[in-house]
Amino acid sequence: MRSLDRVAFLDSDILIAKDAPPLPAVEPGKVGGVMDKPPAGHNSGVLIFRPGKEVAAMFEEAILDPDPFWDQVAIDRVLKKNNALQLIDPRFHCMFYVRSWRIFRAVFGRNWIYHSLHGKSKLALISRLLALQGR
Numbered sequence: 001m002r003s004l005d006r007v008a009f010l011d012s013d014i015l016i017a018k019d020a021p022p023l024p025a026v027e028p029g030k031v032g033g034v035m036d037k038p039p040a041g042h043n044s045g046v047l048i049f050r051p052g053k054e055v056a057a058m059f060e061e062a063i064l065d066p067d068p069f070w071d072q073v074a075i076d077r078v079l080k081k082n083n084a085l086q087l088i089d090p091r092f093h094c095m096f097y098v099r100s101w102r103i104f105r106a107v108f109g110r111n112w113i114y115h116s117l118h119g120k121s122k123l124a125l126i127s128r129l130l131a132l133q134g135r
Helices: 053-064 070-081 102-108 120-132
Strands: 007-010 014-016 031-035 042-049 085-087 113-115
Touching (some): 031 070, 042 113
Antiparallel strands (some): 031 042
């Protein structure tokens, strides 16, 4: 069986640019992510980690958490409790907020992974934007 050095969990409303570089390196026992709107924590739409017992135990703990948003709130809580969040380059998780100043970073920045944040229509917009850029 082949060993994996990195795994990425991606939400289904994610688009990856053709020119995206390899995933960033993440320390053992850590989970890579990007901060959302502080102090809310990080957004779990893109999680990068090295497989291991520590990370598996943290995901198990988050799944058992009674919070209905285990994939967002509980994972953030568990990662903070274990000091296991490793911030990665935000270009690996560009959150596409339309009604925010962050739209300029999303449209004019050269990001690699775009998260439409529950917006089917935004997926089409991001796809067209990447196509116009040849990406």
